Amino acid sequence: MDHFRDPHNMGSIKDPDGVGEVGNPSCGDIMKLYIKVGKNEAGKEKISDISFETMGCAAAIATSSMITDMALGKTLAEAIEITNQNIAEKLDGLPPTKMHCSNLAADALKKAIADYKSKNK
Amino acid sequence: MSRQDAPPIYLDHAATTPVDPEVFATMKPYFTEHYGNPASIHTVGQKAIIAVDEAREQVADFLGCKTGEIIFTSGATESNNFVLKGVLAAAKIQKPHIITSTIEHPCILDTCQHLEKRGVEVTYLPVDKEGVLNTKSVQEAIKENTVLVTIIYANNEIGTIQPIAEIGEIIKKANQERKNKIIFHTDAVQAIQYLDCNVKKLGVDLLSLSGHKFYGPKGVGVLFVKEGTLIEKIQHGGHQEYNKRAGTLNVPGIVGLGKATELTSKNRVADSKKQQKLRDLLINSILKNIPDSHLNGSNKHRLPNNANIRFDKIEGESIMLHLDFEGIAVSTGSACTSGTLEPSHVLLAIGVAKEQAHGSIRFTLGKDTSEADIKKVLEVLPPIVKKLRQMSPLK
Numbered sequence: 279m280d281h282f283r284d285p286h287n288m289g290s291i292k293d294p295d296g297v298g299e300v301g302n303p304s305c306g307d308i309m310k311l312y313i314k315v316g317k318n319e320a321g322k323e324k325i326s327d328i329s330f331e332t333m334g335c336a337a338a339i340a341t342s343s344m345i346t347d348m349a350l351g352k353t354l355a356e357a358i359e360i361t362n363q364n365i366a367e368k369l370d371g372l373p374p375t376k377m378h379c380s381n382l383a384a385d386a387l388k389k390a391i392a393d394y395k396s397k398n399k
Numbered sequence: 400m401s402r403q404d405a406p407p408i409y410l411d412h413a414a415t416t417p418v419d420p421e422v423f424a425t426m427k428p429y430f431t432e433h434y435g436n437p438a439s440i441h442t443v444g445q446k447a448i449i450a451v452d453e454a455r456e457q458v459a460d461f462l463g464c465k466t467g468e469i470i471f472t473s474g475a476t477e478s479n480n481f482v483l484k485g486v487l488a489a490a491k492i493q494k495p496h497i498i499t500s501t502i503e504h505p506c507i508l509d510t511c512q513h514l515e516k517r518g519v520e521v522t523y524l525p526v527d528k529e530g531v532l533n534t535k536s537v538q539e540a541i542k543e544n545t546v547l548v549t550i551i552y553a554n555n556e557i558g559t560i561q562p563i564a565e566i567g568e569i570i571k572k573a574n575q576e577r578k579n580k581i582i583f584h585t586d587a588v589q590a591i592q593y594l595d596c597n598v599k600k601l602g603v604d605l606l607s608l609s610g611h612k613f614y615g616p617k618g619v620g621v622l623f624v625k626e627g628t629l630i631e632k633i634q635h636g637g638h639q640e641y642n643k644r645a646g647t648l649n650v651p652g653i654v655g656l657g658k659a660t661e662l663t664s665k666n667r668v669a670d671s672k673k674q675q676k677l678r679d680l681l682i683n684s685i686l687k688n689i690p691d692s693h694l695n696g697s698n699k700h701r702l703p704n705n706a707n708i709r710f711d712k713i714e715g716e717s718i719m720l721h722l723d724f725e726g727i728a729v730s731t732g733s734a735c736t737s738g739t740l741e742p743s744h745v746l747l748a749i750g751v752a753k754e755q756a757h758g759s760i761r762f763t764l765g766k767d768t769s770e771a772d773i774k775k776v777l778e779v780l781p782p783i784v785k786k787l788r789q790m791s792p793l794k
C-alpha cells in the first residue's frame with residue numbers, strides 16, 4: 279500500500295535511453311516507463327535510472343512503483359526477467375482481479391528495454 | 400489504514416446509510432423480547448403482528464395508499480425482481496414487452512437481460528446528456544404487447560430525477576384505449592428521502608423501496624402493489640403478505656423500516672434544503688478550484704445530496720483510495736459494480752467517454768453531513784488530484 283500512497287520514482291526522465299508505453303485494453307489504463315542505461319563494474323549494461331508515469335488503478339500505481347525499485351541497478355538481462363508474478367509477490371500479493379494490472383508494469387519494462395536496444399544496435 | 404483518531408467522513412449515503420438511533424431503539428425489543436412469529440395466533444405472536452401492522456400503516460401513510468397495498472420484502476432487489484418476474488408470470492399474452500431505461504439499477508437491468516433470454520421483449524430507452532428520459536420516447540415505445548413500464552425515480556449514481564408523474568399520465572391515457580392494461584412501476588429507492596413518493600400523484604401501480612437507504616436496516620424493503628394489479632407471487636410457501644410473498648416476516652426490520660419512513664416524512668424538507676446547500680458548495684468549489692473537473696448529470700433534475708464529478712486523465716479508484724486514507728468515504732460508481740472493470744453503464748449512457756467515466760467520483764451526502772466535512776474534502780482533494788495527474792502519462 280505504501281507504494282500506492284507514496285510511489286517511488288514517479289515522473290518522466292529527460293532524454294531517456296528507452297521508453298516503454300503500454301495500455302491495458304480491459305480497463306483503458308496506461309503506463310509509461312522511462313529508463314537510463316549505464317555500465318556496471320563488470321562492464322555490463324544496467325539500468326542506472328528509471329521512472330514511471332501511470333494512469334491507472336491503485337494496483338497499477340503500486341506495481342509501477344515497485345518495478346522501478348526492483349529494476350534499478352539490475353542489468354538489462356536481469357531486468358527483462360522480472361515477471362508480474364515477481365512484482366505481485368514483492369507487494370505481498372494482489373487480488374486475482376488485479377493481476378492483469380501488474381502485467382502492465384512487466385510489459386512496460388520489457389518494451390523500454392527493447393526500445394533501448396533498437397536504438398543502440 | 401484510515402485515520403484512527405477521528406470518525407470517518409461518510410459521503411457514500413447512496414450505497415447505504417447508518418441506522419438512525421431512534422429507529423434502532425424501536426427495533427430492539429423485537430429481537431429478544433417480542434420475538435414471536437406474526438403468523439402465530441397466541442399472545443406472543445400477536446405482539447409481533449401488532450408491530451408489523453403499525454409499520455404497515457406508517458409506510459401506507461407515507462406513500463398515500465392502503466395498508467393492504469404494502470408488501471414487505473427482503474429489500475429492493477427482491478422487490479424489483481418481484482415486479483419483473485411477477486408481472487410477466489401474470490401476463491396472458493404470447494410475447495410480452497417491457498419498457499425500461501438504460502440507467503436502471505442492475506437489479507432491473509440484469510433481470511431484464513435474463514428475461515430476454517426467455518423470449519421477453521425489452522426496450523431500453525436512452526436518456527439525454529443530463530440523464531433525463533424524454534417522456535415522448537415512452538409514448539412512442541408503447542406497443543400492443545407492452546405489459547410493463549419500469550423507470551427509476553432517481554438514479555443511484557448521478558442522482559438524476561425522472562418525470563415519473565408525467566410518464567404516469569401518459570400510461571394512464573394509453574390504458575384508456577387498451578384491453579391489456581400497461582402496469583407502471585418505479586424504483587424509488589434513492590428518491591424516498593427527498594422526493595414526493597405519493598403513489599397517486601405519481602400514477603404508479605408498483606413502487607419499490609429499501610430500508611437501508613433512509614436510515615433503516617438492511618435486508619428489508621417494500622413493494623407497493625396497487626389493488627387489482629395483475630402480478631403473481633414469485634416466492635412460494637406460506638400465506639404471508641396477503642398471499643403475495645411467502646416467508647416469515649423480518650419483524651425487527653419491518654418495525655425499523657416503518658419508523659424510518661415516519662422520520663423521513665417529518666424531516667424531508669429541512670434535510671433536503673440543508674444537504675443541497677452543502678452539496679452545491681462541494682460541486683461549485685471543486686469545479687472552480689480543480690481544473691478539468693466536470694459535473695456528471697443534470698444540475699437541475701438532481702437529488703439534493705448527490706455530486707458526481709469526473710476528473711480528466713486520472714482514475715477514480717485512486718482518488719477514492721487516497722480519500723479513504725484521509726478518512727473520507729466516497730465511491731467510484733455504485734457499490735454493486737465496484738467489483739468490475741467495466742466503466743459505469745450510467746455514465747456511458749449519458750455520453751461520457753470510457754476513459755472519462757473511469758475518472759469519476761460519487762459523493763452522496765446524508766442528514767449528518769456538516770459543513771466542516773465538506774471543507775475537509777475541499778482541503779484534501781485538490782492535492783490528491785494534482786499528485787495523480789503528475790503521475791499520469793496523459794498530459
Ligand SMILES: Cc1ncc(COP(=O)(O)O)c(C=O)c1O
Pocket residue numbers: 413473474475476477504506551553554555586588589608609610611618619620735
Ligand atoms: C436504485 C436502487 N435500486 C435498488 C437497489 C437495491 O436495494 P437493496 O440493497 O435493498 O437490494 C439499490 C441499492 O443498492 C438502488 O440504489
Ligand code: FES
Pocket residue numbers: 302305306307334335336337338376378379382740
Ligand atoms: S484496473 Fe486498470 S490497471 Fe488495474
